[in-house]
Amino acid sequence: MTDIKLTSTLTCPSCGHESTDEMPTDACQFFYDCKGCGVVLRPNKGDCCVYCSFGDTPCPPIQEGSCCA
Secondary structure, three states: OOOOOOEEEEEOOOOOOEEEEEOOOOOOOOOEEOOOOOOEEOOOOOOOOHHHHHEOOOOHHHHOOOOOO
């Protein structure tokens, strides 16, 4: 069994700002306010959450091999 990583570094596609945050384990994060420019990030089509779209680590359910949608 692999260890689940609970932090991910999000990179804003608008301004390039990077922010390392703890991911929720009980729900998907559909919206995220960029701490650099304030734009609201939403998941890309086909992704379940902003961490899967813009993070360097996918969300915990995806890491476990399940779907969080």
